[in-house]
Amino acid sequence: MMALTHGFMALAAAVFLLPAIGEYAGPAMLAAAFLGGLAPDADLVARHRKTLHFPVWFSVATLALSMLAVLTGSGALLVLTIAVGAAALHSLSDVLGGSAEREPWNPTTENGVYNHVLGRWHRPRRYVRYSGAPEDFLVCLAFAAVAINSGLTGPAVDRVLFGLVAFAGGYSLCRKRFAxxxxxxxxxxxxxxxxxxxxxxxxxxxxxxxxxxxxxxx
Ligand SMILES: [Zn+2]
Known part of the structure; x- marks a missing residue:
């Protein structure tokens, strides 16, 4: 899945959850969700879906941080919890995508996401066959619509989000022709x-x- 799909997925999850947090909900948390959702794919220049993808550790850290945030009532800790939670969601949901390889539409490996605890790769489920696939763009669009429709983002932010959706569309159109x-x-x-x-x-x-x-x- 595209990094942007993960970013919008985390943002959509955040707009659902933030009303529950009430007075604490704010732009910093939406930004934390979006950026935390993008972050693991920074390992595209290292060992993709291994170096910065931690399905287990990010999830454990999210649980621990959320307990700490509740106990201390710290807003900063809550922002950090949301960012780490978004990275956990990214790492877990990548298993629904294709394999981490050069041409995932012609798969030769079964490397979905690396599990550092088990010391092995999870098999890709390929519901979204590859990053930039038509279905990837649709998922991206759906999550973006949820985020933009929520009314929690201002008009200026919405314009940026629309721009990013357009960029994702362009990426999807060119994906197989990059070489x-x-x-x-x-x-x-x-x-x-x-x-x-x-x-x-x-x-x-x-x-x-x-x-x-x-x-x-x-
Ligand atoms: Zn990823």
Missing amino acids: TIGAVASGLVPMRLRAVLPAVSVEETETDGTTVDIRFGR
């Missing part, structure tokens, strides 16, 4: 400039997800 687009774009870069630009290659390995190789001077 071609990359090749065409690099073909448009003049030879002399190409020598000084770093060459970045992203490789997805059989066992551990993604490695990024950056080389200077071709």
Whole structure:
């Protein structure tokens, strides 16, 4: 699933839960939910769905933090709980998606999400076949609609959210053509400039997800 789908999923969950928190609910918590929902996918440049995806530890941390937040009544702790809870939701729900590999629409691995406690990968359920799949965009759109409809976000924030939905749509349209687009774009870069630009290659390995190789001077 796209990072944005996870961001909107967490935001939608937050707008459902925040009224229960009452007076504490505020923009910081919505931001925490959205950013916490995006955060685990920062491991796209490391070992995707392993380095920053912790289905068990994020869930345990969310439980512990929420108890602490209730006991202390601290607003800051509540914001942290929401961010970690959003990351837990992201890590758990990735198991419903496709495998972490170069072309998940032609799957060759069974690596859904890594479970650090069990020391193995969870099998991908492939309800959403790959990040940027048409069904991924629909899920993203549905969660975004819930968040925007809630009325908890102001008009300025809504405009940003609409922009992000449009970006997700563009990403979904191009998803399978990234390799071609990359090749065409690099073909448009003049030879002399190409020598000084770093060459970045992203490789997805059989066992551990993604490695990024950056080389200077071709
Ligand atoms: Zn993820």
